[in-house]
Amino acid sequence: MDIEKVDQIIDKHNSEASSLIQVLLEIQSENRWLPRQILERISEKLEVPLSRIQHIATFYKAFSLIPKGRHEVHICMGTACHVRGAQNVLTAVEDYTGIKPGETDLDLKFSLETVNCLGCCALGPVMEVDGQIHGKISPAETADALKKYE
Amino acid sequence: MPKLNSSAELEKLRDEILSNRDSDQRIITLCSGTACHATGSRSVAAAIEEELEKQGLKDQVIVRKTGCHGFCERGPIIVLYPEGICYLQIEPENIPEIVSQTIKENKILEHLLYIDPSSDEKITREDEIPFYKNQQRLLFGANLQIDPKSIEDYLALGGYKALARALLKMDPGQALEEVKKANLRGRGGGGFPAGIKWEGSRSAPEDTKYVIVNADEGDPGAYMDRSLLEGNPHSVLEGLAIGAYTIGAREGFIYVRQEYPLAVDNINTAIKQAEEYGFLGENILGSDFSFTVKVHQGAGAFVCGESTALMTALEGRAGEPRPKYIRSNIKGLWDKPTVLNNVETWANVPLIINNGAEWFEKYGTETSKGTKIFSLVGKINNTGLVEVPMGMTLRDIIFKVGGGIRGGKKFKAVQTGGPSGGCLPEHLLDLQVGFDELTKAGSMMGSGGMIAMDEDTCMVDVARYFLDFLTDESCGKCVPCREGVKQMLKILTNITEGRGQEGDLELLEELGQVAKEVSLCALGQTAPNPFLSTLQYFRDEYEAHISGKRCPALYCKDLIAYYIDPEECQACQACLKKCPSDAIIGGKKTIHVIDQEKCTKCNTCYDVCPSRFSAVKKISGEPVPPAIPEEERTITRGSKEK
Numbered sequence: 060m061d062i063e064k065v066d067q068i069i070d071k072h073n074s075e076a077s078s079l080i081q082v083l084l085e086i087q088s089e090n091r092w093l094p095r096q097i098l099e100r101i102s103e104k105l106e107v108p109l110s111r112i113q114h115i116a117t118f119y120k121a122f123s124l125i126p127k128g129r130h131e132v133h134i135c136m137g138t139a140c141h142v143r144g145a146q147n148v149l150t151a152v153e154d155y156t157g158i159k160p161g162e163t164d165l166d167l168k169f170s171l172e173t174v175n176c177l178g179c180c181a182l183g184p185v186m187e188v189d190g191q192i193h194g195k196i197s198p199a200e201t202a203d204a205l206k207k208y209e
Numbered sequence: 210m211p212k213l214n215s216s217a218e219l220e221k222l223r224d225e226i227l228s229n230r231d232s233d234q235r236i237i238t239l240c241s242g243t244a245c246h247a248t249g250s251r252s253v254a255a256a257i258e259e260e261l262e263k264q265g266l267k268d269q270v271i272v273r274k275t276g277c278h279g280f281c282e283r284g285p286i287i288v289l290y291p292e293g294i295c296y297l298q299i300e301p302e303n304i305p306e307i308v309s310q311t312i313k314e315n316k317i318l319e320h321l322l323y324i325d326p327s328s329d330e331k332i333t334r335e336d337e338i339p340f341y342k343n344q345q346r347l348l349f350g351a352n353l354q355i356d357p358k359s360i361e362d363y364l365a366l367g368g369y370k371a372l373a374r375a376l377l378k379m380d381p382g383q384a385l386e387e388v389k390k391a392n393l394r395g396r397g398g399g400g401f402p403a404g405i406k407w408e409g410s411r412s413a414p415e416d417t418k419y420v421i422v423n424a425d426e427g428d429p430g431a432y433m434d435r436s437l438l439e440g441n442p443h444s445v446l447e448g449l450a451i452g453a454y455t456i457g458a459r460e461g462f463i464y465v466r467q468e469y470p471l472a473v474d475n476i477n478t479a480i481k482q483a484e485e486y487g488f489l490g491e492n493i494l495g496s497d498f499s500f501t502v503k504v505h506q507g508a509g510a511f512v513c514g515e516s517t518a519l520m521t522a523l524e525g526r527a528g529e530p531r532p533k534y535i536r537s538n539i540k541g542l543w544d545k546p547t548v549l550n551n552v553e554t555w556a557n558v559p560l561i562i563n564n565g566a567e568w569f570e571k572y573g574t575e576t577s578k579g580t581k582i583f584s585l586v587g588k589i590n591n592t593g594l595v596e597v598p599m600g601m602t603l604r605d606i607i608f609k610v611g612g613g614i615r616g617g618k619k620f621k622a623v624q625t626g627g628p629s630g631g632c633l634p635e636h637l638l639d640l641q642v643g644f645d646e647l648t649k650a651g652s653m654m655g656s657g658g659m660i661a662m663d664e665d666t667c668m669v670d671v672a673r674y675f676l677d678f679l680t681d682e683s684c685g686k687c688v689p690c691r692e693g694v695k696q697m698l699k700i701l702t703n704i705t706e707g708r709g710q711e712g713d714l715e716l717l718e719e720l721g722q723v724a725k726e727v728s729l730c731a732l733g734q735t736a737p738n739p740f741l742s743t744l745q746y747f748r749d750e751y752e753a754h755i756s757g758k759r760c761p762a763l764y765c766k767d768l769i770a771y772y773i774d775p776e777e778c779q780a781c782q783a784c785l786k787k788c789p790s791d792a793i794i795g796g797k798k799t800i801h802v803i804d805q806e807k808c809t810k811c812n813t814c815y816d817v818c819p820s821r822f823s824a825v826k827k828i829s830g831e832p833v834p835p836a837i838p839e840e841e842r843t844i845t846r847g848s849k850e851k
Contacts, residue, residue, distance in 0.1 A: 062538045077525035080508050084467065096412050104672035110525070118527040118684070121467050131832030137429030138624065138660045139586035147811050149791065175511065175678060177468065178432030180586035183592060192247035198785055198811055 060090040069080035069104045076105045079202070080115060083122060092145065110116040120172075124132050128163045128207045133187040137176030140183035144198075148184045151198035154207055168208070212487035214495040216373040219364075219513075226365050235270045235312060236290040238353065239299075242277035243430070243471050249300065250285035251417050254830035256301035260308045270312060273362075275442015279594040283323070288335055288353065289516060293337035296321035307776050326612065339593045343573065343609045347580050347594040348556050348634055349433075353439035357475045360482040363443040369620045370486050371559035375451045378612075379562075383558040385411060385455040388558060390566035396418055397423055397514075397730070398552030398655045399630065400577075400644035403558075403815040406548055410540040411457040418458040421542065421549040423519060424465040424472065424737060427511040428627030429678065431658035433582040433594050434552035438465070438472040439579035441556070442479035446502065448558030450489065457547055460501040465507055477504055511628075514728045516549045517541075518684065525750045529686045530730035553582060553658065573599035577643035584824050585611045587660040588618065597642075604638040618663035621762075622746070626655030628675045629683075629735030631742025632668060651742040653735070667764035668747040669754050673701040675739035683732065690733025693724040706767040709755035716746065752776055757832025766810045769829045777824035777836045780844050784814035784825060800842040 068085045072078035082101060085092060093116055100111045116122040153159055155168045161188045163170040180184050182194025186201060193204050213219050221555065238255060241250050254274060261267045278286050283297040289311060296307065296318065303321060320554060322331040323338045332338050335353070355362040359718075363369075410418055422445060426434040438445060447533040449461050465473050470622045480502050483489040491499045505523055512518045514527040520542045522528035541547025557579060561569050567700030572579050577599040583606065586592050590612035605621055607613065614620050622632040631652035633640065640646055644654050677696040683693045697720050701711050721737030727735045744751060754757045760768040771794075778800045785793045785801055792808040795801030801824075803814070818825040 077523070079525040080522065081506060083507055084506055107525075114527050117739075118510065119507075122508065136657070136678075138674070139430045139592075142587050142660065142662055142666050142671075144812070148811075150811065152658075154789070155499055171605055174468065175242075175682075176429035176432070177425065178435050179247045179281075180432065180584060181244060181284070183609075185247075194247055197813075197816070199789065199813055204610070206560075 060085070060094075060097065062096075064089070064101055065100050066104070069101065074104055076107050079105055079107055079112065080119070083112075083116065087122055092123045103143060125163065126167060128167045130169050130189050132149065132169055132171050132205070133174045133177070134160075134171070135175075135177045135179070135185040135187070136173045137180065137183070137184065139176075139180035140185055143183045145184040147198045148186060148196060149200060151201045152205070155202045169205070210487050212485075212490075214274040214487065214492075216377050216494060219369060219373055219494065223364050224802045226361050230365065230797075233291050235632065236273055237270060237312075238273045238288045239274050240278045240284055240286045240289070240524075241274040242436055242547060242783045244277060244281040244288075245284040246471075248281075248284045248298075248534060252301050253287075253304065255297050257308075262303045264313070265307050266308065266312065273356045274358075274808070276357050276434035277326075278335070278353055279344075279346075279349060279436075279596075280338070280591065282590070282592040286335070289751060291435050293334045293336070295323065295333065295338070297323055297531055309851050311614075315723060335801070338611065340593070340595070340610055341541065344596050344606065345598045345614070346581050346596045347560060347572070348437065348444070348553065349440075349582055349594065351444065351803070352436070356621055357440055357442055360443060360479070360486060362796070363441070367563070368443055369410050369447055369486075371445050371562035372450050372488060373494055375454055375562050376494055381455045381457065383409070384451060384562065386571050387566050387811075388455070388561055391561045391569040391571070392576075393554065393557055393561060394577060394644055395550055396432065396553035396557070396581065396656065398626070398653070400654055403550055403554055406538050406550070407452060407456050409536065409629075410458075410546040410548045413539050415546055416656070417545045418452045418456050418545075419463040419545055419547040420458045420838070421519070421523070421547060422449055422458065422461070422463040422555055423514065423516070423549055423551045424463055424469070425507050425514040425519060426469075426552070426656060427514045428656050428658045430586050430624075430660050431584045431627060431656050432729070433584055433657055434783045435466075435469050435472050436594055437552050437556055438469070439475050442456045442472075442476045443483065444556045444559060445476070445552055446479055446489070447481055448500065448555035449564060450493070450500055451558050452473075452548060452550070452555065454498050456546070456593075457499055460572055461500065462523055462542075463502060463504045463506060464513070464523060465504060466507045473506060486599055503614045510684070511678075513730055515732060519549065520547060529684045530732075532729060541591045542699075549573075553657075555647055560773065574646070576645050581642070581654070581657055583642075585659050585661070587624075588663040588666070589613045589661040600641045601644050602634065602639050602641055606642065606659065607638070611667050614661060614662075614663050618665065619721075620661065621664050621666055622662045622668065622671075624652075624660040624662065624671065625658065626653035626738075628678050629653060629738055630655045631707060631738045632671060632746065633742070634660070634746040643810070651659060651745055659761075663762065665762055667705070667760055667762035668743045668750045669760075669766055670705050670762075671742045672743045673705050676701055676736065679732065679736045687688070687727075687733060688731040688798045689724045690728045690730075690736060692722050692727075697737065701740065704751065704754045705760075705765045707754075707758050707765075709754070712750060713755060722778045734780065740762075753830070757830050761829070763827045763829050765829075767809060769827055770805065770833045771803055771808060771812075772826055772833050772836075773803055774824050774826055775802075775842075779822050779824070781819065781822070781824065783817045783819060787817045789813060795842070798844045800837065800844060802842070 509517040518528040
């Protein structure tokens with residue numbers, strides 16, 4: 060992501076310091092992670108100290124300071140999914156991808172995260188890959204579902 | 210659309226919209242909330258468009274993509290008007306016959322109707338399905354008739370009438386008085402009376418004031434706010450504008466969870482439309498009241514649902530709560546008087562202004578008025594969103610509306626109030642649901658999550674699950690929450706993993722007491738609730754884990770074991786093939802045995818073993834029977850007479 064694009068996003072929010080989180084969210088969703096140079100640019104433009112940006116970027120779950128994989132796998136750990144066996148689904152996905160929640164594999168193929176309720180409780184347990192929801196999934200079915208992704 | 214400048218212009222527009230609508234018009238409505246998208250309603254929508262085109266009906270039939278109907282268990286749902294025929298669990302393959310049979314020939318397709326499990330009767334109309342029939346859908350009912358992207362649909366149902374009435378016929382004090390009299394209590398968790406909160410801000414001397422919609426719905430298992438915001442965004446905006454008028458705010462914010470992209474989309478569309486029609490902006494409906502609304506997306510932090518943390522996040526900082534020596538309705542966002550209410554609370558406001566406080570008070574109990582939307586999830590037959598009058602018993606909600614526990618299992622507990630709430634056992638099923646009633650029983654209303662649990666759910670594990678959630682979500686600002694809750698989690702994890710010791714329960718109680726009394730915000734103050742309520746009602750389960758190293762629900766992995774009963778095993782190889790760890794030894798005509806060393810206790814064999822054999826057994830607190838000797842494993846014809 061080039062600096063011009065970053066500037067555009069900042070300008071869209073009128074360079075207001077209170078829009079910091081909204082700016083970071085937009086950059087995260089475009090670029091999938093927040094590199095240091097971009098954070099420095101934001102700090103300069105919004106006149107917010109880098110330490111505060113770092114605080115925010117590590118406080119909220121949506122932000123990542125390391126590159127993310129091409130496919131984001133979210134396992135819902137909400138209560139409704141939990142009582143229907145989400146833990147076993149997570150274990151199966153960990154076995155298949157070889158990574159734990161919060162990690163990205165070395166090929167940058169998958170990033171695995173747990174989430175606390177996607178609001179599709181009728182479909183639990185739920186696995187979401189790149190925004191697509193796989194509902195009522197059993198641990199044994201996760202490998203088949205993930206095979207499709209390159 | 211030119212801006213509307215008076216109540217008369219609004220009514221004229223409404224009349225125009227209504228006169229263009231024919232009550233015999235053929236309409237197909239399809240629920241298109243997030244949950245339905247997940248079950249494939251997008252492909253159903255595409256199939257409908259395609260089929261109407263193909264059969265030449267495109268100009269005669271209106272397709273309306275509505276928000277959530279609530280009956281997510283059976284989604285996607287199609288309702289055909291004018292008759293109101295309701296088809297459930299629709300797939301794209303069903304569309305050609307629906308168009309050619311029902312739409313063209315007026316024939317009802319029986320195989321797509323709901324079948325009442327108690328009477329085996331087929332039900333044609335949506336409102337006659339027991340799930341809906343036992344509800345009181347004051348707020349949620351409109352979702353069925355509104356395309357959330359169409360302001361005209363909202364106006365056709367009387368939308369913005371309440372705003373016009375408040376602005377043009379009432380002064381701010383009168384409007385506030387109505388909400389106060391209705392005793393509308395906050396739907397987000399605490400149940401604080403909205404009118405009293407508003408009054409505090411109204412009497413504050415400052416000029417700048419704010420109103421906020423809290424749509425940071427973080428409780429796992431609850432999604433009613435999302436469905437309201439997605440399905441009927443204008444009702445929330447209208448309520449917010451009325452609230453702003455009563456306290457004298459000119460600016461409002463909607464704080465939406467980042468995980469809800471469709472809600473963000475729909476509310477942004479709604480704001481644009483409302484500005485265009487003059488329901489937001491300068492001199493609304495010709496009055497001297499001006500008001501604008503901005504949407505702010507959260508970035509994934511449960512604690513931001515707490516009012517002061519949310520305000521800190523809105524200011525563009527890390528969402529940590531602040532001490533409340535002065536309440537936020539006096540000193541809130543940027544230190545200005547701020548009224549923050551939850552989505553459902555705001556959506557109730559237009560109803561109260563339109564129908565009056567007396568009407569609202571007809572629903573509910575002495576201290577809890579109106580209706581409440583619950584998300585009924587977990588081990589229940591009819592998973593979904595239900596709106597019932599306050600005061601309905603848990604039993605009626607779970608069994609009448611929810612259709613009882615799945616798979617004929619026995620009810621064990623219902624968890625209400627999200628991570629801050631508690632678990633209520635069977636003997637409290639006749640409890641009337643209300644703010645004070647639930648608190649008295651050791652749980653709380655919270656935002657309305659209701660998670661049903663059956664005999665296979667381990668209550669110690671449920672407590673551990675919630676403390677794990679809260680440890681993860683604690684912002685770390687105050688010590689009792691950051692450290693105390695973490696220690697509680699450690700002890701509970703030990704108990705579920707078979708390392709529980711005598712004295713653990715007392716230590717947990719002590720830690721819980723401290724967290725409750727001295728944490729900075731409600732997250733820490735209520736964090737011990739899941740433990741305390743399960744201990745109160747299910748102490749025997751804790752004791753079984755600690756002293757017997759036994760999990761009575763056969764759930765905790767470290768305390769259970771699987772084996773195959775050689776008497777029952779028919780060597781069908783179902784488990785053998787499915788076992789992800791190759792832990793099953795056996796083969797064709799050879800009785801299967803589980804290698805205990807390799808078994809990861811994933812439960813797959815238990816799930817796939819055909820129920821007519823039920824050969825895979827789960828045990829806890831007793832030794833695994835020795836495997837049968839290899840030479841006795843061969844099944845010869847007739848050796849197993851069944």
